[in-house]
Structure formats: structure tokens, C-alpha cells
Amino acid sequence: MGAGTLIPWCHDTLNWWIGCTKFAEECAYCYAAEQDRRRFSLTLKDPIGRTEGSHWGPGRPRHLVKSRLQVLGWNRFPFVCDACGKQPIKGTGAIGDTCRREDCGKGVLERRRVFTGSLMDWADEEVSDAWRDELFRTAEDCRDLIFLFLTKRGRNAMHYIWKRYGVEGPPDHFWGGMSYMHKRPEDVAYLINTPWRVRFLSVEPMLAPANLCYKADGKVYNYLGGPNGIDWVIFGGESGPGARPCNITHIQDGIRQCRAGGAAPFVKQMGANMVCDNANLYDWPEGTELIETDLVHGFASCRVKFRDPKGGDMAEWPEDLRVRDFPPI
Ligand code: SF4
Numbered sequence: 001m002g003a004g005t006l007i008p009w010c011h012d013t014l015n016w017w018i019g020c021t022k023f024a025e026e027c028a029y030c031y032a033a034e035q036d037r038r039r040f041s042l043t044l045k046d047p048i049g050r051t052e053g054s055h056w057g058p059g060r061p062r063h064l065v066k067s068r069l070q071v072l073g074w075n076r077f078p079f080v081c082d083a084c085g086k087q088p089i090k091g092t093g094a095i096g097d098t099c100r101r102e103d104c105g106k107g108v109l110e111r112r113r114v115f116t117g118s119l120m121d122w123a124d125e126e127v128s129d130a131w132r133d134e135l136f137r138t139a140e141d142c143r144d145l146i147f148l149f150l151t152k153r154g155r156n157a158m159h160y161i162w163k164r165y166g167v168e169g170p171p172d173h174f175w176g177g178m179s180y181m182h183k184r185p186e187d188v189a190y191l192i193n194t195p196w197r198v199r200f201l202s203v204e205p206m207l208a209p210a211n212l213c214y215k216a217d218g219k220v221y222n223y224l225g226g227p228n229g230i231d232w233v234i235f236g237g238e239s240g241p242g243a244r245p246c247n248i249t250h251i252q253d254g255i256r257q258c259r260a261g262g263a264a265p266f267v268k269q270m271g272a273n274m275v276c277d278n279a280n281l282y283d284w285p286e287g288t289e290l291i292e293t294d295l296v297h298g299f300a301s302c303r304v305k306f307r308d309p310k311g312g313d314m315a316e317w318p319e320d321l322r323v324r325d326f327p328p329i
């Protein structure tokens with residue numbers, strides 16, 4: 001986490017534009033769409049009678065962000081502490097140096113990871129390639145940062161990256177990511193077929209088990225690890241009002257798949273509606289508030305009440321879930 005964001009797997013978020021179109025079930029409670037609805041609402045109503053934001057949906061113009069070139073300034077201070085998320089004193093230092101801030105002193109400096117972006121989808125079909133080209137040109141110039149290009153539109157992303165970079169592939173400081181969609185797990189193949197050096201998958205919100213394997217020629221193959229496989233997987237439950245349940249066993253299963261397949265697992269948060277059953281009741285730290293819900297197959301089923309509204313404080317989790325690994329680079 002860094003000074004510019006509360007998302008624990010990156011240090012800053014870069015939104016070249018604002019706006020998108022809901023694409024999958026996982027988008028139902030998109031916080032960015034909600035923010036747009038509050039700030040720029042239209043008189044049009046969505047299917048459940050709420051006003052919609054003016055930058056969301058097909059045919060709605062996206063908003064080009066004026067401050068987008070601030071990323072050039074970040075590139076001049078490309079290191080941050082992995083514990084406190086702050087830049088080194090006087091802005092100088094090198095990867096691996098110990099943080100010298102008095103209130104920290106325990107972290108080491110790492111390269112700033114920039115998530116592109118939290119209020120947009122960079123492979124959005126509603127956006128012209130002129131905007132996208134400007135984003136990629138600028139990111140190419142910022143060689144000291146790491147860019148995390150995350151999309152749900154794996155097909156568009158694959159076509160754009162092949163067209164722009166060909167077999168050479170994009171530069172090493174670009175990581176390509178896709179959001180896992182439970183009803184379209186096969187879309188992960190687009191990520192595998194895009195020539196990124198580092199590939200990552202975001203399983204957020206985790207609404208069901210994630211199947212990180214596929215079948216071909218009567219055999220089962222793993223999407224994880226290896227030269228063209230996925231290097232890093234982020235797991236997280238949904239937060240915010242109306243959050244849908246996330247079952248602890250699905251996250252545990254995801255971590256197991258990563259360990260077996262050679263990818264680095266990163267658990268971001270439990271979410272606001274974490275459920276567990278008998279098998280996990282004793283894994284939680286002492287004092288955890290478990291609210292009994294219905295019996296499932298005769299076993300107790302509980303919802304976990306966290307002090308952190310997003311369930312993002314690792315101290316409140318079972319130990320086996322306190323995993324925040326990164327791919328080796
Ligand atoms: S693709 Fe991302 S930004 Fe776009 S609506 Fe879905 S969750 Fe929101």
C-alpha cells in the first residue's frame with residue numbers, strides 16, 4: 001500500500017480516464033460506477049430505478065483526467081517502503097535499502113507499483129486507441145515504475161498488446177492482469193495468450209471457487225506458473241453495502257492452487273460478508289465474533305464480524321490466510 005491508495009497490492013492508482021461499462025456479474029456493485037453516479041448523475045435511470053453516472057455504460061463519453069501526467073513525477077521518485085508505503089527521506093535510495101524513517105525503520109524499499117486504473121478499464125472498447133496510445137507511450141517512458149494493467153476485457157487487451165508490441169512483447173515493467181469472472185473462467189486464456197512478461201489474476205470479488213485449470217485434449221492443465229502461466233493471484237471478498245458472501249474455503253483453495261501451480265498468492269481482504277462453516281470455526285483468532293446463520297448440510301454456518309469494515313486487517317484472519325506474496329522479478 002502506498003501514500004496514494006488504500007489498495008494493499010499497489011502503491012498508486014493511475015486513472016487516465018474515468019468511466020466504463022459493466023461487463024460481468026462481478027461488476028454489480030462496482031464502487032467506481034457508484035462514485036460516478038454520485039458525482040455526475042444523469043436523469044436517466046438504471047434497471048432498478050436509480051440515476052446513472054454520466055460516464056458509465058455504452059455510448060457514454062469517458063472523462064479524460066487532466067492530472068494524468070502526474071505519473072511522470074512519480075517516475076522521478078520510484079521507490080517506496082514495503083512496510084510504511086512512504087518514499088525514502090529526501091527521495092533517494094535503492095531497491096532493498098532499509099527504510100530510515102523513524103516511525104518505521106523495518107521495511108525495505110521496492111519499486112512503486114502503479115495500478116492502471118481503479119475508475120476505468122484500460123481495454124474499454126468505448127475509448128479510442130488515441131487515448132490508450134497516449135497512456136502506453138507515457139508508461140513506456142516511466143521505466144522505473146511497475147505498471148499493473150488490469151482489465152476484464154481480456155480479448156481487447158490481447159489484440160491491443162499484440163498490435164502494439166508484436167512478438168517482442170511489452171516492456172518488462174508492464175505487468176498484465178485480468179479480473180477472474182466466475183461465469184467466464186475460460187477468458188483467462190486471453191491473458192495466457194498475451195505476451196506479458198508478468199501475468200496476474202485478480203479474483204475479486206471472490207463469489208465462488210476459482211478454477212485455475214483448463215481442459216484440452218482430454219487432459220487438465222494449470223493456468224498457473226511456467227513461462228506463459230500466471231505468476232501472481234490476488235484474492236478478496238466483496239466490501240460495501242450489499243456485499244455478496246465470500247466463503248473462506250474458496251480463498252484457502254485458491255492459495256493451495258497457487259502453491260501447487262507455482263504462482264504467488266496475495267490475500268487482499270476478507271470482505272464485508274465472509275462466511276465459514278464447522279470446519280473453520282476454530283481457525284479464527286480468539287475473540288472473533290461469529291454470527292450463526294443457517295445450517296448447511298446439518299453443519300453450523302457462520303458469518304464473521306470484523307472490526308475493519310472491509311475485513312482487510314490481517315490480524316483478524318486465521319493464520320493460514322495471512323499471505324501477501326509477490327512474484328519474483
Ligand atoms: S470493468 Fe471494472 S471499472 Fe468497469 S464496471 Fe466492471 S468493475 Fe467497474
Ligand SMILES: [Zn+2]
Nearest residue numbers: 081084099104
Ligand atoms: Zn518504512
